[in-house]
Amino acid sequence: MIVPIVILLVILGSVAFHFWSPWWWSEVASNWGNIDSTILLTFWVTGVVFVAVGLFVAFCVWKYRYNKDRTADYEPENARLEWILTILTALGVIALLTPGLIVWNKFVTVPDDVYEIEVLGYQWGWGFRLPGQDGILGTTDINNINDENMFGLNTDDPHSFDDILIDGDELHILLNQPLKVNLRSLDVLHDFYVPQFRAKMDMIPGMITSYWFTPIKTGSFEILCAEYCGTAHYAMLGTVLVDEKDDYDEWLNEQMTFKETLALNKNNDLIKVASKND
Amino acid sequence: MSNRNKEESILQLLTQKPWDPAQAELDNLHSGQTIDLSTGKLGQRYIIIVSTIFFCLFIVTYSDRMIYADWQNMPEPLLLWFNTFVLLASSIIFISVQVASNKKQFEKVKRGLLMIGGLAFIFILGQLLVWQKLIGLGYYVAGNPANAYFYLFTALHGLHLIGGLIYWGMTIRKVWSFNEIIVKNAQHTVELCGIYWHFLLFVWLVLFGLMSFS
């Protein structure tokens, strides 16, 4: 008798935990609210199946408990029932997959009006690069990296010198501006992840990965590295601040371009190259 | 042979209803063996399948890697063609050994096996010479992915051949048995060893072809 009751309690307890526990996701701060919707859809479909299976097990264990005067049914199979269950399951799977793939299609289709920036991961910290006035990110090569050129910008690329370099863990982005983050790593795998934006993608050394989103809420959000990257993985944190236009511009004006950092380091050779490109 | 001798497809097998009395009557007559092959041969096929998958996966990674710009093909010493010829010759001799073994001409089998072993050693020695030569020319394993794959492929094939030589030794022991040769056992072992030998030749031809013509 105790077994079916405990199973019942496990099922009901799970449902109760879901409704009454305080643990749930923080409010979405990007355009990916429809990811939350697909999760909720999946949650309800699977939740109903879980409760149904659990209750059925509890019922069977109670109703068909051992009785030596009774024999079990002899039923090798029931083709009709098995077909019905197969079709129902297939329909359930289609119901989950279709909206999932529609949203995924949106996720991988980058709109035309995105503002492209670069996020750089390394052991263990973040760097950010904005395209500057020409709106185009300069090309990079890991061989160029040195103390004065942490991003490894190509100095023969004219788009490089106006790029705005942010060495530090704080990035500001503009509210409601669709943003494509190009992800690059200098050493091992990392992953640029802000829980409130819902999106994430690994950063792979040797290639550029990306995803896009539109921030829809101002505020300060924590950046986490979501792909294990060595001893200090857990400490590879940063902050992204979503600003209104005024605050954003103010912050942007304080940042230095690649050319300005070179000047600061008094690298005259390269400044000449840079000036020629102006 | 049976009048129920039709090949049973896997689909037919999987749709049997084992609880059905009619099916049960059929099933009672089943010998319990699925494939009409000796366990030795099946075991060998199993190993060949595993090893084929193993090499195939390497080849997949090879073709993935070679499209990158930093790939530089290695020079191909003439010695490699000589080695290939040696391996080919040993395989051809093995065919005649298999024929002789089926005819119970074990003197011929013994001579053939010794030649095959000798050729195999020459092949391994030849491969080592190729390595030495290439290293002498400055083609180190870490120099370029093409080099790395070359050394990797030749080493793995060589290891497989050394495994084959161990089995070759067991075959020799069975054929050279001081007591009477147990003909059936010896024939079986010779056949298995032969199949493996041809497999190794095939693997080498694929790997060599891949590295030469890609």
Next chain:
Amino acid sequence: MAANGYEDVVKGDDAVPALEVQPQELYHAKSFWTRYIFCQDAKVIAVQYSLTAIAIGLVGLVSSWLIRMQIAYPGVIPMDASAYYQLVTMHGMIMVIYLLTALFLGGFGNYLIPLMVGARDMVFPYVNMLSYWVFLLAVLILVASYFVPGGPTGAGWTLYPPQAITSGTPGSGLGIILMIVSLAVFVVGFTMGGLNYVITTLQARTRGMTLMRLPLTVWGIFVATVLALFAFPALLVAGIMMLLDNILGTSFFMPAILEAGLGEQMAYDGGSPILFQHLFWFFGHPEVYIVALPAFGIVSDLISVHARKNIFGYRMMVWAIVIIGFLSFIVWAHHMYVAGMNPWFGFFFATTTLIIAIPTALKVYNWVLTLWRGNIQLTVPMLFAIGFLITFTNGGLTGLFLGNVIVDVPLSDTYFVVAHFHMVMGIAPVLVVYGAIYHWFPLITGRFLNNRLGKIHFWITFLGSYSIYFPMHYLGFMGVTRRYFEVFEGEAFPVSIVGINQFITIAALVTGFAQLVFFYNLIVSVKHGDKAEKNPWKACSLEWQTTEMPPGHGNFEKELPIVHRWAYDFSVPGANEDYIPQNISPSEVSNAQAEKT
């Protein structure tokens, strides 16, 4: 003999031809050494495999306690981040490969396959013995890595390059080398064992034992071994190439990168870290089913025997095992949705992954439909089977979240993933392992495990593990990232996650210590358990029909059993008893009505 295995015999009432007992050369143990140590008897090898796997599994279990302590009560057990990551890595690797794979295939496979198919032993007993010793060597190399400078690898059980072999990761010296060597040795040993499991199942069955009369346990182990045959070479290939990258400085997987902490540029160029991930998961996903399929098979038999009812939809169960086995090779990249591969792969792999849910769901339906109108004995094995049903249903359903590519984007690399795979391939198979041990212990030792201790063990294990992993999903919904040595209270998560972590840790410790009850029970019952009569659970399959129990050398006495029916003739209408063993011929069944159902 005909190609399909049926012999040409005139049909008749009892048309079973006299058994041609093939003179199989059986290995005979001559001394203590060959009987218990270098033994070629599959039953002894099974016990050796199981004990070794459980011993190393204990290391994995203790690792998990330390990990949980660090997450919920940092500082109570002093450790630094390196030690933490080493514990996490070794916990994962040990549990997946050295415990579960070895236990299901090396342990249960070796014990049950020959007995269940009606063979005297495996077809290659010597190779089978070697398989165990090579496995033991792999375990010893793994253990050795704890004692080298720098300690064992802390690269995470997936061993992703570049970090697995660069200096920012603990154990990137000898630790990772020994890890890869140990895995390679494991693969070699496992291939030797797998050779036996596959060929014994295919070729050495007794007369009348068609493939479709096999108990589902054998089906599960058989298909799992075939999967391993295709999957393990991928691990070996990936391991060899990474080893060369590490030792010889080749660039198979290593692109041009900097040394940890913005250091010097390393001497690598042009390799692809994603290629490793493809190889790894081409092994790693089937590996999930290498663990799950034997569990599916075993639990089917447990439910059927203890519910006194044939397994519902036997054919569907076999098909599902085969289809799942096949599909498991075309879903691997669902582990890599956010790994930077071509996003268009997402459409394909999400579809295949969700399709695999259909046969899996059908298996769950058939298990619960077997309970329907059964005559359920709530023995300890049955309790574990029911625990498995709840746990597996939960874990399987959360798989629908992670398989659906867009839902995976926020959830991957969070505790949702950790909770999912522990439910589905940690706890669920472990519950089956326990159920199976309680079920077959009388066969192996002739004695029962203590029932009361068994029930205590079950309730704490089932409820405890459910309380560990069910709330953990919610950490995942909140986006709490996995593999964090410490979660700082920042803007990302509310302080309340500390409470949930403490609850999980306490549940984990209680559940973990409850396993000691089981070990105590195991040790004491070998000598002092209640004596079991023959076929104590009244099961139909052949392993219980041996003349001696425990089965002696050569499994069956002079003659091998002849099989007359499938393994699930429970509660046949009209029969006197509620079970008819497989080797009982129709004429021996007292009531002839029994055959006509």
